[in-house]
Amino acid sequence: MNESLAVTVEGFVAESLATHGRDPRHLLQHLIRVQQRFSCVPDAAVEALSAALDVTRTQVRAAIAFYAFLHDRPRGAFEIRFSDNITDRMLGSRRLIRLLIERLGLTGLPAWGCDLVRVDGRVSVGLASCTGMCDQGPALLVNGQAVTNLDAQRMDRIADLVQEGIPLERWPGEFFRVENNIRRRGLLLGNPATDGAALRRLVDEGADAALAEVERSGLRGRGGAGFTTALKWRFCREAPGTDRYVVCNADEGEPGTFKDRVLLTDYADLVIEGMTVCAGVLGARRGFLYLRGEYLYLLPHLESVLQRRRAEGLLGTRILGADGLDFDIEIHLGAGAYICGEESALIESLEGKRGVTRKRPPFPVTSGFDDQPTVVNNVETFLAAARVVQWGGYWLRGEGTDQSAGSKILSVSGDCARPGIYEYPFGTPVHQVLSDCGAENTQAVQISGAAGATLSPADFDRIIAFEDLPTAGSFMIFDHRRDLLDMVRNFAAFFAHESCGFCTPCRVGGALLRNLVEKVAAGQGSEYDLSEMRHIGAVMRQASYCGLGHTAPNHVLNTLDKFPQIYRRRLAREAHTPSFDLDAALSEARALTGRDDVGAHVRDGSEVSS
């Protein structure tokens, strides 16, 4: 690096430190800012941050290597990352990536974690797991900003803008338009308005009454696991500690999920009100909204909502004039790591570290952020909690099933006429969602994201509820034209890429599984490989350290059971097929010896064994 750049970098870091503080827990936030400014984190920034924050340079470098959006080498001045979820691929993203690459004069294709960088440093093209725009894909991120509804014309235009070096602010506004696409409104989406009513009720009737309403409602966490919200709040409230924290998990990394994006766009006040009510119940003074890096474009909007609420006396000190009701929220950005949706990994990331799952127990409710009692809830949960406190627990109970009170917001994408956001009472069967969104000839539904379950038509009478089909919200539809193995390949690569690497079964098993899926897809598999996939999947499910590893093999195991033909029709042989071509492996020896006669070749494997 030249000296003048080092000076610029050091100046920028000093400014970031002066503005945002020297708490080592802000490391990730400083790194994200440096990355945005310099399209990488230069060595000078590593040294400066390491010295200022008292963390080792190794820890800084380890964080850079962990988060997909941080790099130690420059990407392009225009850093383009295509969303690579299966739904983007189904909408033709692969063809568009090739088009853009060709137009930009690049060669090859990007792979996950392997971007193409043009030699002049002007532009780079890479992939992101899923950018949460599945209802308006194919999508990409350019310097962190989402561009939706890609087509060939847009690719041409983007190539031109890049060639001419037009800054992002002057790119056509419609490129960055993100639609809400709310198709069905229920309990939660029916009315976005709030005037602090939940908070007033909290102040008037007290924290015990608010918690009692949440208890009465039977509200369960909407992140997928379905833990009882009131119980979580109560455990945290009663845990010993000097401080308490409220964390909103807006990491929405599950492929095919985008409902939090809509909630944070149009219902942010309610979400923040839910957090504030929670803080009132716990006696917490600080909260964090952990926003996935893919939703960077929402940051100014969310900051302005926080600012307005402070001005309205709904956030900050003496909320609504109540003594002792002090609470404020900071937004922390993620940097491209799916594992950070797991609550303990999210807390590690909040503290500026690599997002690796913590040992449990202790659970975050007793020992979370800064080892203090912490509630981590999903965006949708906080929204529902605000309404529950405003309108009472029975209001939520009025809909849903015995074990699943209220409604569920679904992100519907894939093969249907009307992708978007649908809110249903719990207990709604899958076939109703399919008919409402205009899905025809449906072959399969992937519910609750890549980590969820693959449903065949035999499952379409099943209901969306914690007691039958729990879901974090993703609902991806595949019609009869699709080859489901494409979905399996996409998810297998996703999990191999997103494993944090902490435990053996997930780290190694995920990669082995991906390789076997690719082997079968390439027409080189056999029954033996399918049984190996079952074996590895079972070990991952049983032995992994956290939920990522437990659920990562679901799509393979589900499709082996329900759609065996997608594997079988590709098998090369019934029994064993080696993972390499012995004859091809001998080509180097043949070249060295100058021989290429019949005797220098291995015959077909089946003949050798017979």
Added chain:
Amino acid sequence: MSKTFKLDGREIPFETGQTIMDAALAAGVYIPHLCHNPELAPHGSCRVCLVDIGERQVSACTAAASEGMEVDSSSETIQATRRAILQMLFVEGNHVCPACEKSGACQLQAVAYYTGMLAPHFTHFFPRRPVDASHPDVVIDFNRCILCELCVRASRDHDGKRVFAISGRGLESHLVIDSPSGLLGDSCFAAADKAAHVCPTGAILPKGRGYETPIGERLYDREPISIVGDVRAHEEEVV
């Protein structure tokens, strides 16, 4: 009266706060493990100490013991899962047991034998990993690192030095060293550090003492790991 739980049918006494592993070690019952070392905070990453408690599988090194629980650590199912985990560790790195200086005194190898793993199983990844011989007293062969983080924890929590960290993620996870060059020789690491003496494989080795004890006469050549326990307890006699 002290509390007890059952481990493979045997009553094991424990104190509140002890893990299944703590109590088993104290009672002299062996549960195979790699990333665990009773002198350092439990980690739970290798997953080799997986045991059954009812329908659930937990790592014995992190799960608290509780009154009356029934723990299964020796069924064929549990052993088969452990074997698969070991087979995963073996294909992830480059382990050349017959030629390795640590052979016969290597915990990875000994635990593999204990669980009945006699050959590799999965397709090898054959990663390209360097050897760092820059330090005057100690060599690090990253090919043998199993990411147990014992050196990370020992250096940070015992030596007060923070020499090591894990970088990257997924299969790209790897051990890194805190020095301007990234080399061990440029770090503040010393052969007397605890971190130099906790590696369960041959990844961190002292220099100049190669094959002092002939292969065939080493710790686990004489007795299985279930009898003699971790190599760290015998370091004086084996290296």
